[in-house]
Amino acid sequence: MGFAVLLVSGLLLIFLGLDILASPYVLTVASLIPLGISMGLAEEYFPSWKKPFKWFLTIGFLAIAITSIGGMDTLKKIAVPLFHGVAGLVIFLGPFLAKGAPKGFFWVGIGGLLIGLGGIALAFISMGAQLLFFSPAFVMMILTPLLFLMAGAFTLGFAKKG
DSSP, rough: OOHHHHHHHHHHHHHHOOGGGOOHHHHHHHTTTHHHHHHHHHHOGGGGHHHHHHHHHHHHHHHHHHHTTTTTTHHHHIIIIIIHHHHHHHHHHHHHHOOOOOTTHHHHHHHHHHHHHHHHHHHHHTTTTTTTTHHHHHHHHHHHHHHHHHHHHHHHHOOOOO
């Protein structure tokens, strides 16, 4: 699920530009990317906390959807970083901490780092701010290669069998 949403989101950003980031529906749907991938990682490699994590992610998805679509900007500024951020950290750190993971699974964490950098840069731009040297023009210039490298890292990491 996370990969399908990631593909569609990337294509929409490439073809429709940064203007679609202003839509509350885009944020809601895009939150399925880290939530879905992190849930899969928890299911596979951290079974002792998969049930509470599923509840956490379900509440998080609903909180992001309600605050985004309902125009509750103050609550959205809490919900998005909390739930989206925790899911992103699981994607980034989980592969390095997973016991019994195949050799080379760390590439999933590298992919998580790459998509995290892109996501943070896009979030700052959508709020009308700039993160360091990540201007809107620079982000659009690196977005496609960044998505390509992220997809390659995820593929390397998830394709490892041992």
